[in-house]
Amino acid sequence: MxxxxxxxxxxTRAMLFEAPGDFTMAHQRRVWALMDAAQARSDVCELIxxxxxxMLIFSAPPECPQAVAEWLCHAWNTLPERHIEGHxxxxxxxxxxxxxxxxxxxxxxSGLPAQDVISIHHGSEYTVCAIGSAPGxxxxxxxxxxxxxxxxxxxxxxxxxxxxxxxxxxxxISALTGPNGWNSIGFTDLRVFDPTKQPPALFAVGDxxxxxxxxxxx
Amino acid sequence: MITILETSALNTVQDLGRPGYRNLGVGTSGVxxxxxxxxxxxxxGNQMDDACIELQTYPFVLRFETxxxxxxxxxxxxxxxxxxxxxPWMIETAAAGQVLRVGPPKAGARGxxxxxxxxxxxxxxxxxxxQLRGSFGGLDGRPLEAGDTLETIATALDVVGYGALPPAAxxxxxxxxxxxxxxxxxxxxxTDYALFTxxxxxxxxxxPWRITPQSNRxxxxxxxxxxxxxxxxxLRSYGVIxxxxxxxxxxxxxxxxxxxxxxxxYPRIATVIEADLWRLAQARIGTRIRLHExxxxxxxxxxxxxxxxxxxxxxxxxxxxxxxxxxxxxxSGAKA
Numbered sequence: 001m002x003x004x005x006x007x008x009x010x011x012t013r014a015m016l017f018e019a020p021g022d023f024t025m026a027h028q029r030r031v032w033a034l035m036d037a038a039q040a041r042s043d044v045c046e047l048i049x050x051x052x053x054x055m056l057i058f059s060a061p062p063e064c065p066q067a068v069a070e071w072l073c074h075a076w077n078t079l080p081e082r083h084i085e086g087h088x089x090x091x092x093x094x095x096x097x098x099x100x101x102x103x104x105x106x107x108x109x110s111g112l113p114a115q116d117v118i119s120i121h122h123g124s125e126y127t128v129c130a131i132g133s134a135p136g137x138x139x140x141x142x143x144x145x146x147x148x149x150x151x152x153x154x155x156x157x158x159x160x161x162x163x164x165x166x167x168x169x170x171x172x173i174s175a176l177t178g179p180n181g182w183n184s185i186g187f188t189d190l191r192v193f194d195p196t197k198q199p200p201a202l203f204a205v206g207d208x209x210x211x212x213x214x215x216x217x218x
Numbered sequence: 219m220i221t222i223l224e225t226s227a228l229n230t231v232q233d234l235g236r237p238g239y240r241n242l243g244v245g246t247s248g249v250x251x252x253x254x255x256x257x258x259x260x261x262x263g264n265q266m267d268d269a270c271i272e273l274q275t276y277p278f279v280l281r282f283e284t285x286x287x288x289x290x291x292x293x294x295x296x297x298x299x300x301x302x303x304x305x306p307w308m309i310e311t312a313a314a315g316q317v318l319r320v321g322p323p324k325a326g327a328r329g330x331x332x333x334x335x336x337x338x339x340x341x342x343x344x345x346x347x348x349q350l351r352g353s354f355g356g357l358d359g360r361p362l363e364a365g366d367t368l369e370t371i372a373t374a375l376d377v378v379g380y381g382a383l384p385p386a387a388x389x390x391x392x393x394x395x396x397x398x399x400x401x402x403x404x405x406x407x408x409t410d411y412a413l414f415t416x417x418x419x420x421x422x423x424x425x426p427w428r429i430t431p432q433s434n435r436x437x438x439x440x441x442x443x444x445x446x447x448x449x450x451x452x453l454r455s456y457g458v459i460x461x462x463x464x465x466x467x468x469x470x471x472x473x474x475x476x477x478x479x480x481x482x483x484y485p486r487i488a489t490v491i492e493a494d495l496w497r498l499a500q501a502r503i504g505t506r507i508r509l510h511e512x513x514x515x516x517x518x519x520x521x522x523x524x525x526x527x528x529x530x531x532x533x534x535x536x537x538x539x540x541x542x543x544x545x546x547x548x549x550s551g552a553k554a
Contacts, residue, residue: 008408008409009406009408009514010408010409010457010462010486010489011408011462011490011491011492012406012491012492012518013459013492014459016409016456016457018409046237046238046240047241048240048241048458048480048481049241049457050454050455050456050481051454052454053457055456055459057237057457057459061514061517131241132240132241132479132480132481133479133480134352134479135239135244135351135352137243139455176351176352176353178351193243195343195349195352199242200244201243
């Protein structure tokens, strides 16, 4: 029998569901299925999908948290994976240069020359696993493990919005200008969030992203 | 309309927050002390989510350009209207041109200037709250500056001279303390509580945690003896709400608050209950806080006195206003 999910209360109005085991896209797709099912519950007012986890925020404390937890477990065990046919974004990147100044650090960590790091980066297709941390910021799954690079111990203080970044096994495009601990390897003019648009976030979970080099500055 | 004459950093337009967009990475923002804003809006007969000015730094000075009924809640401070001392938590009407000055608090940290009819700023994603990280909402997504003007509905109520007892005077303290300066809060153990050593678990409840200067609307960083995990863990990004107590690798906890990120990755040891978040919002830097373990049922029950306080205030305001109106009606009738 598969390991059981972990379910916990975060205060009186939020419940966190965590899938058991390692990260897999199959688990992430089951979390998306769970998100869909939870959306239909009348007691849920907000959902925060995370990486193989889901937070439910209730409009009022649930009468019986145990009953909600059992419902979640049942849904988890019975729902099929949800395959989201997301949009495909093809995004041009200016690799290297001052806006991608951590390219050297990624090279040093991977032991690969810059040209290889760049071609490995735009050689993969990425999936938006979750959106969060900053408005519109997508956690991208699909980074080739060869160029995975731990977050920096000293964050950049003023990283530009649109910076193409690597943080551990995840990739992304920074959503805001400000402090950021991920490694910058390039830049795109794309803005991932606009509060005046509906929806305000460019990406949705399940969207796919391909990068291509617009320019390379080494 | 009002004009800001004097302000320093970090005073913003806020309402009860921007729920519904956390799945897109947009935190709720909103006032730190939701109770103080609700009291202000009840006193003024406003909508519950009408926007106010949240004060975090003082003095703050504004000029009413039109006659406006207002109240200042959240703090006890020296407050003057054209040099005349007025009381917090009380309804007052300013004439056009009068200047309101709010000095540093004698008690509390965050003051709320609430205006009858609310403040007119564009509604962005369903809220007037300033989202500082995203640079939207409130007034152009930024803190207020001297010279700014804010549009108001500018309502002068015909009945004034009433107010509310502050929550701190009505709602019982969480614990009777030897040291009255310590603020007591209730918290529920959270997801990763069991991952901490038994000593760390005990220390969470026993330590008078000091609120460090690295504390703001995003969260409070606490200082005290570090809390150790039984063994290192690597967590995947998960949803964050106000009140969650995370423990970064150095072991000193952070309480996430109104401007928290929507997701985080540090171990979660506890969550300060919703009923006590206003106490935390009013705790100043340098203050010590003690956390008291509470169950889910106790956390839910703790909202009852808070809701009863607001309900009673609603009734009191309705009574006062209707009886003042009937007294006024009788007077004019007697004259005729």
